[in-house]
Amino acid sequence: MYRYRPYLSLVGILILGTVLRFSQLEAKPVWLDEIITGLFSLGHSYENIPLDAVFPLAQFADIFTLNSTASCQKIAEMVATESTHPPLFFCLTHxxxxxxxxxxVxxxxxxxxLFGVGAIAAMYGLNRIAFSPQAGVMGAAVMAVSPFAVYLSQEARHYTLPMLLVILSLMGLIQIQKDLHHRGTIRPWVGISWVIVNxxxxxxxxxxxxxWVAELLTILALSLGKYLHPVSLGLQQQSSPAPTKGxxxxxxxxxxxLLPLLLYLPWLPTLHNHFNRPETDWFKPFEPSWVDSITPIFQTLxxxxxxxxxxxxxNQPLWIVIPSAILMLLxxxxxxxxxxxxxKALFTSPDTRLSGLILLFFTGVVLLEYLTIVxxxxxxxxxxxRYHFIYYPGICALLGASLMMNPVGREETKPSAPVLSNPLAKSRFPILARAGGLPFGKPLARLRPDSPTLQSAASYLIPxxxxxxxxxxxxxxxxxxxxxxxxxxxxxxxxxxxxxVPLVVVVGYENMQEVALGLSFALELDKIRPRNLPETGWAFMTRSPSYQSVWENLGSVSGLPPSAVNLWIIAPGLRQREYPPQLxxxxxxxxxxxxxxxxxGIPYQLYRCGKQEN
Structure with missing residues (x-):
């Protein structure tokens, strides 16, 4: 029965993670990026959205219905020309x-x-291969209750799928290193699986x-370390392989x-075009200043x-914000x-050093890539x-493994060796306490069950x-x-x-992202404005070359009710003083x-329109 305990623990963690990820899944309002996901995944494009004319709010029901005739090839073409993303997630969602x-929604x-739940299971596999079954269970638990992971899992966006694939790729990377160290060769199924996942x-x-680049640099760094510092990395082999085999x-x-790059060549021209599209300009500061040079550091922290x-x-009152901020900091x-x-124990123990360094180097390289882009x-x-999702698996795996480590006190054992042990032995979580066996090989030392360090870790930190x-x-x-x-x-x-009162809402748009933003407002308005209320009209009007074109187009609107009308102007980029006093x-x-x-987040102004003029 003992050998099944890690799996029983994993089942409990998966149930908890599933409940958290599927709870109130439809309660949050749909936002801009999710509108884009829905539009392409349903098999539609921006061409299906009526522009530069007032149309009934109820017409959105036709836009967000499944186009069953759309194929993955068609969706990929729409994504390539109208978006800045690869196509796989949209095809799978369709x-x-x-x-x-x-x-x-x-x-x-x-x-x-669902992909978020799969990432929990994959994190167990990653830490089990890298460290031990105990670390696997703890890594899965860290991801299951991580607010960041739950947040990503409740977004209709392509974050949890690539996060899952990165975890599987890291699993393959560590298994490749173990194969090289213990076998002197890479098993074909490991290498091919790694290629497919990447x-x-x-x-x-x-x-x-x-x-992917970070993993390649990690391989290169380990290869150099094998020849320069093999003992410190624990990479020394009993005997060298034959030159031909090596x-x-x-x-x-x-x-x-390199095979993933070759398989990716057909999409590389599209990647180049997407990188230069104006939709990515929101990454740039609106009014650059010296603050922008330090802000990314604080945002990363x-x-x-x-x-x-x-x-x-x-967006909370101070009586909530202040205690919340203090508690978070404490x-x-x-x-x-x-x-x-x-x-520190994770990187000084011979049993965990290599896998820990692989994950640390990978995470560090991705962060350097981020800073290079910034x-x-x-x-x-x-x-x-949300964009920190790509290296989050490395941090999650390191946290899960570190939580299972205990530094050995001087009075308790010989002067070596932080070791991987079970700091949950006296915790309030008996399932986790019985989760796994020992790490790779025999540990150098074990803490006594009555160790103060062990009691402190079990009683406070992990619970x-x-x-x-x-x-x-x-x-x-x-x-x-x-x-x-x-x-x-x-x-x-x-x-x-x-x-x-009859209502007309006009959104001035310059690009399709602003159209998607307006659609998110329209969907929420449609929820709270029942169909038996007075007429509700909606319009997207181009603001190119300026908002003057919007004001002129408003004058040609027809088909309005004879009574007074409320007119809301949603105007991205327009200052309050720039709204005309009359329209x-x-x-x-x-x-x-x-x-x-x-x-x-975006300015909008109410105009009160009188009754129809005779």
Missing amino acids: EWLSRVQGSW WQARSLSA TLGLYTHYFVLLA MVTWLNLGGYS AGWLVMVVAFPVE WSGYFLWSITPRI YGVGKDITSAV GFLIVGLISSVFVVSNWVFQKSYDPAGVAQQLNLEPT RLGDRLCNLDPSQYYRL
Whole structure:
């Protein structure tokens, strides 16, 4: 029965992770990026959206219905020409939407949640191969209750799938290193699986390219370390392989490393075109200043923080923000103080050093790539916390393994050796305490069960980490944290200021991302404005070359009800003082209401239009 305990623990962790990821999956408002996911995955393109004309709000129901005739090839063509992403995730989502019942929002998010659950299981496999069954269970537990991982899993976007593929790729990387060390050769199924996973990742998200390059540099660094410092890395072999066999092995490794790029060649021209598209300009500061040179550092640190704790500090009253911020800082300080010696133990124990260095080097290289893009290319990809997903598996694996480490006290054993042991032996989590056996080989030392260090770790650090993570994840599910800068639900509530008055909403757009943003507002407005209310019209009007074209187009609107009308102008990039005091909406004059100007990430202004002029 003992050998099945890690799997029983994993089942419990998977159940917990599944509940967190699927809870209230449809409750959060759909935001800009999810609109893009839905549009392409349903088999539509921007051409299906009526532009430069007022149309009924109910017409959106036709846009967000499944086009069963769309093929993966057609979706890939639309993504290539109208988006800045690879096609695989959208093709998979289209197939999922055609097979799963429910609203398209729940369907799309459920696929991401499912990949998120798969990432928990994959993290167990990664840490089991890299360290031990105990570390595998703890790595899975870390990901299961991580607020960052729960947040990504509830987004209808391509974050959890590439994260899952990166975990599988790291698993293959560590297995390749173990094969080279213990066998002197790479088993074909390991190398081929690694190629397949990396290739799928490249066709899922462009950031996987950063992970792939980081893995290649990790292989190169380990190869150099094998010859320069083999003893310190634990890479020395009992006997050297025959020269011919060694040459074949390195040729195989080179082939496995470069084959994903060869398989990716058909999409490389599209990648080049996407990189230069204006949709990525939002990464650049709107008004550059010296602050932009240090902001990415703080944004990265904040990204690390919310991987383990996330309390409500966004758009909340001060009586919630201040205690939440204090608790987050206190917990992060205690956690950092407690985990540091265990991280040190991870890299000083011969049993865990090699795998720990592989994961650390991989994570460090990806971070250097991020900084290169930020400071070299001028695009701040740290500005959105979700983009830290690509190296999150490395951090999660290291945390899971480190939590299972205990530094050995001087009075307890011989002067060596931090070791991998079971710090949960006296914890309140008996399933985790019995989770696994010993690490690779016999440990150098074990802490006594009554060790003060062991009791401290078991009584506070690990249970506290899991409880804080669970509470944080509940905040994520309840939409108290990771809130979007654009608040579709809040905007819709304000647009519906007077439900009994006919309403026209006009969105000035310059690109299709702004159209998608307007669609997110429209979907939320459609939820709270029943069909039996007065007429509701919606329009996307181009603001090229300036908003003057929008004002002129408003004058040609027809088909309005004879009664008074509320007109909302959603105007990206327009300052409050730049709204005209009066506008013509068809055959009537509209006056600006100075008390009804808002900016929830984007400015919008109310105009009150009189009755139809005779």
